[in-house]
Amino acid sequence: MIEDKNQQRTKLSQFGEFGLVEHLTKQFEITQDTTFKSIGDDAAVLDFKDEKVLVTTDIMVEGVHFDLAYMPLKHLGYKAVVVNISDIVAMNGTPSQITVGVAVSNRFPMEALEELFEGINQAAKFYNIDVVGGDTTSSQTGLILSITAIGHAAEADLTYRSGAGEKDLIVVTGDLGAAFMGLRVLDREKQVYLVNPNSQPDLEPYSYLVERQLKPEARTDIKKLLKDLEVVPTSMIDLSDGLASDVMHLCKQSGTGCSIYEDKLPLDPQLINVCEEFNVNSTTIALSGGEDYELMFTIRMEDFEKVKHNPHLSVIGHMTDANAGMNLITRGNHSIPLKARGWDAISEDEDAE
Amino acid sequence: MIEDKNQQRTKLSQFGEFGLVEHLTKQFEITQDTTFKSIGDDAAVLDFKDEKVLVTTDIMVEGVHFDLAYMPLKHLGYKAVVVNISDIVAMNGTPSQITVGVAVSNRFPMEALEELFEGINQAAKFYNIDVVGGDTTSSQTGLILSITAIGHAAEADLTYRSGAGEKDLIVVTGDLGAAFMGLRVLDREKQVYLVNPNSQPDLEPYSYLVERQLKPEARTDIKKLLKDLEVVPTSMIDLSDGLASDVMHLCKQSGTGCSIYEDKLPLDPQLINVCEEFNVNSTTIALSGGEDYELMFTIRMEDFEKVKHNPHLSVIGHMTDANAGMNLITRGNHSIPLKARGWDAISEDEDAE
Numbered sequence: 001m002i003e004d005k006n007q008q009r010t011k012l013s014q015f016g017e018f019g020l021v022e023h024l025t026k027q028f029e030i031t032q033d034t035t036f037k038s039i040g041d042d043a044a045v046l047d048f049k050d051e052k053v054l055v056t057t058d059i060m061v062e063g064v065h066f067d068l069a070y071m072p073l074k075h076l077g078y079k080a081v082v083v084n085i086s087d088i089v090a091m092n093g094t095p096s097q098i099t100v101g102v103a104v105s106n107r108f109p110m111e112a113l114e115e116l117f118e119g120i121n122q123a124a125k126f127y128n129i130d131v132v133g134g135d136t137t138s139s140q141t142g143l144i145l146s147i148t149a150i151g152h153a154a155e156a157d158l159t160y161r162s163g164a165g166e167k168d169l170i171v172v173t174g175d176l177g178a179a180f181m182g183l184r185v186l187d188r189e190k191q192v193y194l195v196n197p198n199s200q201p202d203l204e205p206y207s208y209l210v211e212r213q214l215k216p217e218a219r220t221d222i223k224k225l226l227k228d229l230e231v232v233p234t235s236m237i238d239l240s241d242g243l244a245s246d247v248m249h250l251c252k253q254s255g256t257g258c259s260i261y262e263d264k265l266p267l268d269p270q271l272i273n274v275c276e277e278f279n280v281n282s283t284t285i286a287l288s289g290g291e292d293y294e295l296m297f298t299i300r301m302e303d304f305e306k307v308k309h310n311p312h313l314s315v316i317g318h319m320t321d322a323n324a325g326m327n328l329i330t331r332g333n334h335s336i337p338l339k340a341r342g343w344d345a346i347s348e349d350e351d352a353e
Numbered sequence: 354m355i356e357d358k359n360q361q362r363t364k365l366s367q368f369g370e371f372g373l374v375e376h377l378t379k380q381f382e383i384t385q386d387t388t389f390k391s392i393g394d395d396a397a398v399l400d401f402k403d404e405k406v407l408v409t410t411d412i413m414v415e416g417v418h419f420d421l422a423y424m425p426l427k428h429l430g431y432k433a434v435v436v437n438i439s440d441i442v443a444m445n446g447t448p449s450q451i452t453v454g455v456a457v458s459n460r461f462p463m464e465a466l467e468e469l470f471e472g473i474n475q476a477a478k479f480y481n482i483d484v485v486g487g488d489t490t491s492s493q494t495g496l497i498l499s500i501t502a503i504g505h506a507a508e509a510d511l512t513y514r515s516g517a518g519e520k521d522l523i524v525v526t527g528d529l530g531a532a533f534m535g536l537r538v539l540d541r542e543k544q545v546y547l548v549n550p551n552s553q554p555d556l557e558p559y560s561y562l563v564e565r566q567l568k569p570e571a572r573t574d575i576k577k578l579l580k581d582l583e584v585v586p587t588s589m590i591d592l593s594d595g596l597a598s599d600v601m602h603l604c605k606q607s608g609t610g611c612s613i614y615e616d617k618l619p620l621d622p623q624l625i626n627v628c629e630e631f632n633v634n635s636t637t638i639a640l641s642g643g644e645d646y647e648l649m650f651t652i653r654m655e656d657f658e659k660v661k662h663n664p665h666l667s668v669i670g671h672m673t674d675a676n677a678g679m680n681l682i683t684r685g686n687h688s689i690p691l692k693a694r695g696w697d698a699i700s701e702d703e704d705a706e
Contacts, residue, residue, distance in 0.1 A: 036405055040606070041514050042443035042591060043409035043504070052389055053406055056396035057486050057501055059454035063493045090395035101412035101454075101499045133410050139497070140416045146454045146499035148410055151396070161394050238395060253393070 010110035012138070020136050023110075024117045028124065028131040032096045034152065035130045044132035046097060046150065052158060054095075054151040056087035062142035069193075070186040073112055075214045077119025080145045083240065085127055086218040086293045088151035090238035092159035095220070098124070099133030101146035106138060116145075127220060157223075159297065164235035164254035168298035170317045171233075171307060173219050175266040176243055177282065180289025181274050182206065182213030208270045216293045222312070229306045233297035244287040244338045246296055248326055250319075254298075257324040260287075260317040260338065262331050287328070287338070363463035365491070373489050376463075377470045381477065381484040385449045387505065388483045397485035399450060399503065405511060407448075407504040409440035415495035422546075423539040426465055428567045430472025433498045436593070438480055439571040439646045441504035443591035445512035448573070451477070452486035454499035459491060469498075480573060510576075512650065517588035517607035521651035523670045524586075524660060526572050528619040529596055530635065533642025534627050535559065535566030561623045569646045575665070582659045586650035597640040597691045599649055601679055603672075607651075610677040613640075613670040613691065616684050640681070640691070 012020065021039075030038050037045040046053075060080055062068060068076075085095035100120060104113060113136070124131050129149075189201040203210050218238075226233060235254055237246050243260070251258050265286045275282040298319060299307065307313045317329070326338045365373065374392075383391050390398040399406075413419060413433055421429075438448035453473060457466060466489070477484050482502075542554040556563055571591075579586060588607055590599050596613070604611050618639045628635040651672060652660065660666045670682070679691040 037513070042440040042589075043407040043446070043502075045444070045511060046406040046408060048401065048406060049403070053399040053401060053503075054396040055399060055450070055452060055486060055501070055503060057452040057454050057488055057499070059456050059488045059490050059497070059499055061456045061490055061492045061497075064456075064491050087395040091398070093396070097408070099408060099410040099501060101410050103412050103414045103417075103497055133408055135410055135412045137412050137414055138417050139414045139495075141494050142492075144412070144414075144456055144492070144497050144499075146410070146412055146497075148408070148452060148501040149396075150406075150408060158398060160390070236395075 012104070012106055012108065012110055012113070014110070021134055024113060024136060025131065025134050027117070027121050030130050031128060032130045034096045035132055038130060038132045039134060044097070044099070046132070048152045051152040052155055054088050054091050054093045054153060055148065056084060057146065057148040058084050058087070060145045062144065067190070068143070069190050071214060073115035074119035074122070076145070077116040078123040079214070079216060080147050081120055081123035081127070082216050082218045082293060084147045084149035085129065085151070085220070086238040086240065088149050089218050089220055089222070090236050090295060091151070091153060092157050092223055092233065092236055093151040093153035094223070095127060095129050095149055095151040097130045097132045097150040099148045100131060101135045103137050103139035103144040105141050105143070108143065127218065159233050159236040160253070161235055161237050161250050162253040164250055164256055164298040164319050165300070166256050166319055166321055167301055168234050168319045169301055169304060169315050170247065170258060170260065170296065170298055170319065171313050171315050172239065172243070172266065172294055172296045173222055173312050174292065174294040175268045175271070176239070176292055176294070177285035177289040178209045178212040178268055178271050179216060179291040180285055181271055181278070182209035182211070184278060185209055185274065186213060206270070206274060208268060209274060213291065216291060218293055219295045222295050225312060229310070231299050231303045231306050233299055236295060236297040239292045239294045239296055240290055242288040242290040243296065248338070250296070250298065251322070251326050254319065255322055257320040257322050258317055258326050259320055259329050259335070260327070261329045264314060264316040266314040365457070365459055365461065365463055365466070367463070374487055377466055377489060378484065378487050380470070380474050383483050384481060385483045387449045388485055391483060391485045392487060397450070397452070399485070401505045404505040405508055407441050407444050407446045407506060408501065409437060410499065410501040411437050413498045415497065420543070421496070422543050424567060426468035427472035427475070429498070430469040431476040432567070432569060433500050434473055434476035434480070435569050435571045435646060437500045437502035438482065438504070438573070439591040439593065441502050442571050442573055442575070443589050443648060444506060445510050445576055445586065445589055446504040446506035447576070448480060448482050448502055448504040450483045450485045450503040452501045453484060454488045456490050456492035456497040458494050458496070461496065480571065512586050512589040513606070514588055514590050514603050515606040517603055517609055517651040517672050518653070519609050519672055519674055520654055521587050521672045522654055522657060522668050523600065523611060523613065523649065523651055523672065524666050524668050525592065525596070525619065525647055525649045526575055526665050527645065527647040528621045528624070529592070529645055529647070530638035530642040531562045531565040531621055531624050532569060532644040533638055534624055534631070535562035535564070537631060538562055538627065539566060559623070559627060561621060562627060565645065569644060571646055572648045575648050578665060582663070584652055584656045584659050586652055589648060589650040592645045592647045592649055593643055595641040595643040596649065601691065603649070603651065604675070604679050607672065608675055610673040610675050611670055611679050612673055612682050612688070613680070614682045617667060617669040619667040
């Protein structure tokens with residue numbers, strides 16, 4: 001579907017390991033004053049003075065987390081960075097550095113790796129972070145990306161999963177489920193392409209969903225927004241696995257239950273249309289579709305007035321006593337237990353219908 | 354050769370992603386006062402006060418960096434930690450935390466992953482480091498390990514590759530080439546085993562070499578030793594790629610040349626015997642065999658007296674003017690240019706002979 005029009009193919013084996021890392025990382029500029037020394041020694045040297053240091057790591061595997069049939073390498077590099085800095089943001093921290101580990105088979109030419117690193121560099125520039133370490137090696141099959149993100153925060157700003165109170169309100173940023181349906185659209189187009197390679201897909205009606213899948217963004221803007229609104233979040237997590245699964249993390253670690261209101265879930269109009277087209281329940285998608293990389297956080301009830309008309313924020317429910325369990329309150333006012341289901345589970349459900 | 358006697362096989366698919374990480378990481382205790390919050394939130398929180406923070410990352414791929422036919426999983430976990438903290442040590446820093454990323458195919462049962470994490474835990478305990486983050490995911494083939502190590506150092510203690518002066522002495526710890534010949538021995542036994550699975554290998558004459566390959570250690574003792582000797586190293590690197598390749602990094606970044614004396618290279622008697630048995634030149638192995646994880650550093654000439662009788666340290670040469678190039682001074686007093694050759698190159702050389 002996405003054809004590689006790059007005719008240049010330089011074999012990776014032409015480069016030694018050092019040449020390869022040097023070639024791929026020379027474009028990275030250092031802009032952060034917390035970066036004391038970057039790539040080129042045994043380790044990077046960072047300086048956070050009196051702030052706490054945040055560290056998170058993620059590993060992404062071809063065929064599991066991404067399909068290069070519809071994920072261009074530049075987008076993959078960008079997304080891999082976003083996924084990781086989203087975890088720093090979810091601590092209410094400021095991301096400042098990443099290290100990149102890549103294992104890649106020889107079927108990829110140098111130009112493919114350059115694309116990947118170009119995407120990494122674009123994300124680094126957009127989010128004001130430095131790439132301070134890297135390891136590039138061969139793999140026997142496929143592409144594996146491992147990124148560690150580093151950030152910092154004043155102790156008073158740190159927001160854990162465990163801080164929610166029993167009556168706190170649950171807030172999400174942006175809208176839900178779009179990244180998952182974007183993947184469904186891309187997967188459908190791939191199947192069409194496999195049958196008829198001359199087909200010209202029209203992705204225009206799905207542009208928002210596809211962009212949410214291929215080029216998600218981390219909500220680095222929310223820390224400042226909450227400061228400006230004078231709201232101190234009591235707990236926070238990023239929406240990577242799906243709302244149902246992620247709210248369970250907050251509840252479990254805060255020792256609470258929750259009520260999520262179906263009619264409060266923020267859905268983009270394009271999502272609603274495409275869910276109808278695919279004959280899937282948009283509430284299921286909003287609850288269980290992952291990879292939105294929006295933030296979910298809790299606030300004290302008395303802060304409701306400060307957030308209620310903000311276009312970036314939706315209050316979708318509230319915490320409860322742990323004994324009440326974790327529930328979805330449907331439009332028909334029924335209370336049904338939330339289930340944490342991954343993407344596979346969604347497909348299985350549909351098959352079962 | 355190394356038979357899996359563990360009859361218990363629990364399928365990974367029985368665990369969800371969260372269950373898997375929780376199960377594998379519950380054994381890790383937190384002992385470092387720089388660890389403020391460990392596994393269980395979006396990111397770990399660390400606190401280094403006024404010290405600099407060191408970060409390094411490595412990715413290890415089955416079939417490229419290790420062969421499970423002779424590398425037991427517990428050893429692999431241990432070694433993966435050692436390889437990374439060796440990079441922190443090579444900055445003259447103190448390692449304190451790691452994060453672990455694992456991608457693993459379903460052919461591995463849970464018990465195999467438990468072995469791997471048991472090895473990681475043993476190394477963490479031995480080296481006094483905390484495992485503060487992890488990501489475990491499936492891969493389509495094989496096992497990929499990605500570890501990020503974090504450490505700290507006072508600014509005055511930091512030792513870079515770039516600090517060597519033109520007349521500084523070059524010192525290595527321990528001995529050279531043993532890990533590489535250990536791999537050769539294990540590989541030979543694997544070939545024998547493939548032909549005759551009932552063969553009983555006697556690895557006793559090779560015990561030191563095999564241990565250096567399967568269970569290397571990082572020289573966390575050297576920082577204190579140098580303090581005690583009142584020697585301040587001017588540059589430092591760890592010996593992971595092979596002496597020739599690694600000394601070139603020091604020279605390149607310090608803007609120097611070097612002379613390495615063949616007769617000064619520290620070789621274990623077992624290495625010398627086995628090189629004879631394999632009909633390979635022990636100097637070649639000492640120069641180009643990697644994975645010893647010893648340290649190489651430079652000191653000022655006037656510090657020679659402080660190190661010369663130390664059993665842990667060998668002065669193997671000195672830096673020179675950059676124009677003199679990087680040379681090996683042979684036993685016959687010939688000067689020949691050093692070549693940085695990886696392991697593959699060693700085998701190719703032998704084939705060519």
